[in-house]
């Protein structure tokens with residue numbers, strides 16, 4: 001069993017670590033085209049997102065399906081071009097990189113993509129899957145490649161290595177497949193790991209196994225991690241800070257305990273109410289959940305995007321003006337008019 | 342005979358024939374359910390949950406090699422009925438299924454109202470107009486606006502489609518609804534809303550539920566009782582309260598220890614290794630290879646032991 005402690009960790013101090021990644025006023029819009037009509041508007045998938053991530057820091061981005069989490073991640077990976085705003089890695093704009101610099105950037109950022117079962121090429125054995133990124137990045141020596149593959153497999157506990165080297169993905173369990181995905185993301189020894197719903201498809205027990213593994217890798221390599229999930233209950237085991245995303249925007253940012261113990265935004269409060277813990281008393285009560293569903297990102301609501309569902313709406317303000325970001329505690333900020341002071 | 346009892350499943354078996362051998366997906370399952378109660382069948386992927394649902398509703402694929410046991414539903418052993426009688430008087434009429442991923446299985450080219458009305462026409466023989474009225478009533482029960490009756494599935498969100506799937510199971514007014522992973526693919530708030538709906542149906546219509554899921558935390562939203570399934574067998578049954586506070590079987594204990602908590606800071610634990618293959622499963626306790634308490638006795642198959650009114654299939658409770 002793993003030695004890593006998975007009790008929640010969090011720091012309340014101001015961050016003194018150097019900034020690794022800086023996302024500034026980022027917008028990612030997708031053009032909508034209707035057959036015969038041409039342009040039909042934009043999907044505002046990411047709409048004004050800003051945050052800094054320090055070296056060795058772990059953050060979680062939490063939000064419901066379709067709120068723009070993957071679009072944000074893909075922009076950070078350089079797979080989505082920003083419509084506006086900038087993404088700086090070690091102070092350099094990733095969208096200004098030439099081909100060589102891009103290759104370098106891709107070796108600095110590891111990616112564990114959503115849907116582990118579709119993530120691995122079915123006709124390649126594990127060895128070949130892990131060798132590919134090494135070949136692409138120009139590791140010419142076969143022995144060196146094999147050495148790094150072995151080391152990578154041992155790190156994710158795919159051992160004995162010989163048993164797994166020549167296996168194809170379909171011969172592996174869900175948890176083992178996810179270990180291969182993680183090994184592939186780590187093989188270039190990145191500084192930043194982006195994990196998009198890495199455990200949501202897995203059974204409870206396997207989920208813990210993978211979270212512990214990610215945590216061990218993070219500590220051993222002082223990795224920065226962006227952990228994307230729709231499940232608030234797993235974040236406190238993995239992250240220092242949580243950002244809550246709603247309709248393309250980050251509406252609350254806080255250290256983990258601050259967010260879970262003192263959620264400020266009405267949407268964050270609803271998410272916490274909606275998240276169950278195994279307790280027989282749950283069956284005795286109804287949950288108070290805001291009515292309706294997340295809005296269309298093509299024509300997002302005016303003012304606060306949550307206002308059509310919000311029970312605490314300030315009429316004339318929330319439905320008209322977009323909320324500013326208010327800081328309510330050390331490192332805890334919220335975009336909601338209730339906190340304008 | 343206990344007249345509060347709605348369902349009693351005894352020694353139910355469903356085996357599949359495959360090229361690799363016989364898959365013992367449901368292997369001697371026993372449990373009971375009273376009127377207006379909900380039992381949760383909890384288990385991890387591949388343990389046989391969907392197969393159990395299919396065995397109860399007799400929705401069988403072709404490659405069956407064994408199907409046996411008894412299913413006492415309202416004092417009648419429905420296993421003894423022929424196919425025609427089962428179809429006419431049991432499935433839909435006494436119990437319905439909301440299948441796994443039902444919300445994605447709606448027919449894309451038929452309006453959802455008509456889809457919900459159809460079982461009433463087929464199984465109750467009512468007129469189309471009557472059936473549409475019944476469908477409208479069911480929409481209200483599950484919280485779908487009545488003007489959605491004329492919409493197509495693609496015009497509805499995932500949560501709304503899942504409600505429609507539940508309405509379809511309800512329209513023939515069965516006493517028992519079997520739900521196979523009804524909320525697994527849905528968001529937190531949508532899940533919470535669906536559970537509110539199920540709780541209300543239970544209270545207002547007096548329904549009983551078999552809820553099949555791998556999601557331990559949300560299962561507590563509906564559970565009166567819990568039955569834990571492992572490798573084709575039920576290894577523990579208990580009332581929800583004692584189960585969630587103090588599970589007995591080592592597998593249940595480990596499983597509960599893997600559930601993350603929001604407000605508690607406790608170390609999470611996981612179960613090393615994988616469940617056994619259902620083709621030639623181990624002779625003794627099926628959890629033995631992964632069990633921290635394993636001892637010599639575990640090489641033999643444990644019977645079900647009674648412990649404080651609960652049942653557990655583990656030698657530790659002999």
Ligand SMILES: Nc1ncnc2c1ncn2[C@@H]1O[C@H](COP(=O)(O)OP(=O)(O)OP(=O)(O)O)[C@@H](O)[C@H]1O
Pocket residue numbers: 030031043045063064065066067068069070071072114230297
């Ligand atoms: N390439 C694209 N073209 C057009 N629309 C897109 C594209 N990619 C994403 N979208 C839309 O942008 C919105 C945000 O999608 P995104 O995948 O980022 O959400 P998500 O938060 O990752 O959701 P999930 O939890 O379901 O993975 C959605 O409405 C989606 O349909």
Ligand SMILES: Nc1ncnc2c1ncn2[C@@H]1O[C@H](COP(=O)(O)OP(=O)(O)OP(=O)(O)O)[C@@H](O)[C@H]1O
Pocket residue numbers: 357358359364366384385386387388389390391392393402404441555619
């Ligand atoms: N028709 C079939 N023929 C052969 N094997 C089958 C058939 N249906 C299911 N199985 C096998 O029976 C076992 C139990 O499957 P089942 O679908 O009941 O599991 P489950 O608990 O519902 O899993 P999940 O949580 O992934 O839905 C699996 O090993 C599965 O591959």
Ligand code: SF4
Pocket residue numbers: 265266267304305306307308310311312313314318319323335336337338
């Ligand atoms: S800004 Fe207004 S509408 Fe938006 S969450 Fe706050 S109170 Fe509710």
Ligand SMILES: [Mg+2]
Pocket residue numbers: 069070071114196
């Ligand atoms: Mg996504």
Ligand SMILES: [Mg+2]
Pocket residue numbers: 390391392441521
């Ligand atoms: Mg299933």
